[in-house]
Amino acid sequence: MKIAHFSDLHYSPDNLVESDRCFGFAVGDAIDQKAQVGVISGDSTDHRLDAHAPSLNALATQIHRLATAMPVLMLQGTFSHEPPGTLDNFALMGGAHEVFIADRVCQVALVEGRFTASSGPVFSPEELGEIIALQPEVVFTCLPTVNKGQLAASVGALAAGTELGEVLAAYLAAAGRVNRELRASGIATAGVSHGTVNGCVTEHGVTMAGFDHEFSIGVLFEAECSAFLLGHIHKHQFWERAGRRVAYPGSIGRFHYGEEGDKGYLLWGVFPDESDSLLIPTPSRKTLCIEFDGPPDMARLAEVAAQTADTFVRIRWHIDEEHRQLVDRDAIAAMFAGAGGLKMEPRVLPVVRSRAQGISLETTVDGKVLRWCELANVEPAPVVERLQLLETGDAEAIAAAILERIDLEPAPRTLRVALESMATAELVAAPVIELPQARAEPQPSSLSWLTDDLFAA
Template identity: 70%
Template sequence: MKIAHFSDLHYSPDRLDEADRCFGFAVDDAIARAAHVAVVSGDSTDHRLDAHSPALGALARQIHRLSAAMPVVMLQGTFSHEPPGTLDIFALMGSQHSVFVASRIQQVAFVGGTFVPSAGAVFSEEELPGIIAMRPEVVFTCVPTINKGQFAASVGALAAATGLGDVLGTYLAAAGQVNAKLRDAGVPTAGISHGTVNGCETEHGVTMAGFDHEFSLSALFDAQCSAFMLGHIHKSQSWERGGHRVGYAGSIGRFHYGEEGDKGYLLWEVDTYTAAMQLVPTPSRRTVCVDFDGVPDMERLARVAGECGDTFVRVRWQIDEEHRQSVDRAAIKALFANAPGLKLEPRILPVVRSRAQGISLETSVDAKLARWCELAGVDAATVVERLQMLDTGEAEAIADAIFNRLDSAPALPSLSLIDGCAPDIQGPPPMPSSPVRCEASPGTGDWLDGDLFAAA
């Protein structure tokens, strides 16, 4: 059984170009590779879309085109991306084959080109013999996004933080008992879900570790599925145990700056006991991130702009608050005027001003000032003297003292460079009939013959 696994399409007005280009390529490739079934494991849209939205129309056309070649299973994703009921309209868009929308926890058998769902969360003891008799090509165990608000209301807020994983683990173990019987009957099994596995990596290389994630790897392998197809994390990754595989397809395109790895869809080969997978890359957009620890280097940015071509560019820098105006944003935008996307991310470092240690412990203004002078390396006696003068003296007396000090200051030296040659400013000098020679003072020697910069 060859299954084309797509995930996290994120169709929206802002991401329509990237999403439709990449998903369109993936649909063409899956059809060309003759996949038997297509799976979309959640977050087909990025948020609520109007029925007449171009993004919703583009997604509907791709699903319709995909269903012309193979049956399609669409799983309910995150409620903030796909509000409940969003996917219901896609069940009406089948072409040669049907589109099945999995919006609740259930098992679904693919039999003769049609989907046969379980009445409850798993095929019951009464249903299972009839399903096995139909010889299904594959049975899916579907675990869409769980409404955590409703779960918290039923078990309490404290238990909800860690209880969801336990509840899902219990369900997967129960489904594993059914899947083991299907496997013994020669029926391939596969799981589909949308959530976070403890220990997985995000598209930015961050490991998701904690107690509030939906799944553990042991719980997923307990489902006894040959392949477990996951959505929600945008980085493609997989785990294997005893021939069984758990894998994220990752997002269909690159929707954020700094995302690691190739983007694409997974092409699964699933049989009764084992599964294999291959990541088929899509033509996702290229991104370039340029970081500066200080003012951006315009020469470096010019080189990047000349080499980046059809690339989305992010420029980040960090700078002190008082120097924030030194960055010419307009010049940076002009360098990347031909880039399809540019994002500027400055990080402004605030100026942190701290009080001198010990000042608050002093009891008088004089002592506080003396303490400040000590920490600042300033002569305290002079500063404290002036503080006392301002505190006790009269304004006129202080001004008179300053003027007297100025009057007693030594006179400035003559502006004339040479003694005896000062010009007469009483009137214009007479035109000499012969060259005027300025004689140096006796004993000084001819100043033109000496070294003006020689040491005395």
């Protein structure tokens, strides 16, 4: 059974160009590869979309195009990305084939191009007998996103994080008993879910480890599916056991800075006892990271900017704190106006002032003092002498030595001696300089305004 597995399309106004280019390529390639069924494992949209939104119209167009060539199964993803009820509209987008919406926990058999769902979480014994008799092409075990709010209401908020994994493990174990019978009857089985596997790696290289994730690898293999098709993590990765495989295709396109690896969809070959998958890369947006040890080189940036159309560009540089204003960020933004996105990440190096550089490397107090004297341009001998005196002598001996040294100093001149020496000094007569007398101009009387002509020109 050849299955085309897509995930995390994230159609939205901001992602429309990237999503539609990549998903459109993937749909066309899956049709060319003659895939027999298409599976979208959650997060077809990025958030709630208006009915008249171009992104919703573009997604519906691609779903209809895919359904014209093969049956399509769409799984409910994260509620913040796909609000409940969003996918119901896509059930109307079928063409020559049906579009089945898996928005509840169930098992679904594909029989001659038509989907038949279980009445409960798994096929009952009566339903299972009928399904085995029909010999379907494949049976899907569908586990859409679980509403943690409803789980918290039933088991409590504190226990919801860990109880979720136990609830899902119990369901997959029950589904495993059904899948074991199906595989024994020569029927291919595949699980489809949307969630986090403990220990998986995100698109930014971060390992997801914790007790609140939905799945563990062991639990997924206990479902006894030949293949398990996952969504939610944007990085392609897979795990194998005894010929069976669990895999994420990753997101269909590159929607964030720094995402690692190729983007694409998985082309599965699913058989009753084994499975295999191949990542088909899509023409996703590229990421370019430019780093400078110092200030950015504007000439180099101008050269690179001409080749960054529809590219995520990240520019990093290191610069001293006192020179940070020399970088013209507006000019850089203007250069990369045609890029898919631009992020500038300067690292400002703070000014570090050290009073005694290297003093911490000395292992003795004497060494530290000598280092300080060297940097402070201080004569080291007296300082070291006093340091040794403090280390070896006691307080009384040090005080006595200082007093003795003071007694040996010559007595300073007193004020009386200084005055007597000044009295005996010869007096020198200063020359007399005669200055010419200035002639004073007669000043008008302060009452002259009474007799003057106030209106004279």
